Amino acid sequence: MKNTLIVLGSLIISCCGTSQSSSTSQNKLDPKTNPSNENESVVVTYAESITAKELKEYLYTFAGDDFEGRDTGEPGQKKAAEYLKKQYQRMGIPSPLGEDDYFQEIPKSYFRGDIQSSENVLAYIEGTEKPDEIVVLSAHYDHVGVDSSGNIYNGADDDGSGTVSLLEIADAFIKAKKDGNGPKRSILFLHVTGEEKGLYGSRFYTENPVFPLENTVTDLNIDMIGRIDEKHEGDDKSNYVYLIGSDRLSTELHEISEAANAKYTKLDLDYTYNAKNDPNRFYFRSDHYNFAKHNVPIIFYFNGVHEDYHKPSDTPDKIAYDLMAKRAQLVFYTAWEVANRSERIVVDGAKEKK
Ligand SMILES: [Zn+2]
Secondary structure, rough: OOOOOOOOOOOOOOOOOOOOOOOOOOOOOOOOOOOOOOOHHHHHHHHHOHHHHHHHHHHHHHOOOOHHHHEEOOOOHHHHHHHHHHHHHHOOOOOOOOOOOOOEEEEEHHHOOOOEEEEEEEEEOOOOOOEEEEEEEEEOOOOEEEEOOOEOOHHHHHHHHHHHHHHHHHHHHHHHHHOOOOOEEEEEEEEEEOOOHHHHHHHHHHOOOOOHHEEEEEEEEEEEOOOOOOOHHOOOOOOEEEEEEEOOHHHHHHHHHHHHHHHOOOOEEEOHHHHHOOOHHHOOOOHHHHHOOOOEEEEEEEEEOOOOOOOOOOOOOOOOHHHHHHHHHHHHHHHHHHOOOOOOOOOOOOOOOO
16 A cells, blocks of 8 residues: 555444355365356355465565565565566466466666666466456555665555465466356466655556456455454454445446355445545545546455554564455455356446546
């Protein structure tokens, strides 16, 4: 999350998804013998492969001191990029750029100020029926580096949490594909750089898209989903996630998200920051905005700010891993539905482009 002046708003609109339990009298079906993407037992199997344990393992590495706070263009960020590439190669997920090249290079000249060249990291699962239609899942993997006293800003929540969630979601989709249940539309896993410096990586991607933006169905962006903010402290309140932007460009996307949560993850969906007059303006403050401004429907998944936000104390030991897994599963269920439904989601809230 890019830091700007934060003014606390007082408007609170809380909206909870209604619980609705699905009838699961059937035993878990073997996906090999039931290739239907609509089959709910099948999707649950893959969603449940996203686990707190694996997220934790990834995050202790990714937000470890080795990556030196992942400052854009610096050696720690490059190491982080190599790490992500290695994970995708291990999972057998290719790059859309071909062969060994998982990096979309951003030249030094693209950045303002003293920032070295950097790279977005891209991985891709081709759709089985509508490969030209792209579902983007994004998270920024850069953070703010090391301060002059040598303190490392590990950025476990910001945005290590989103980064490792993408890895787990990718793993769930590739497992499905290997079982013959691959998504009908293609999925792009987009790890953007330069977010903390001003949303550079996502802006660069949307100005130089690997797949045409006209064919980009949605961007589900995760930026900070591992923590609990002050408003939600306490066991009865902490089962939540803030959703921002889901209803702005596509009513259908919003409805898919609500239905996925009501059926599977049953989180309290908090729309406080989605209010158009919310003074925090979070809608404009992370990478999804670069898609939204091109009329690509987006959802931004967010846990709110907390005492360790943009401090060296944003470390992996403070992450609520079970909650983070559930939030990542919500992204997966939503992406699964958007990628597999027969018709592309309708954009009914598009703005005139400036
Ligand atoms: Zn940030």
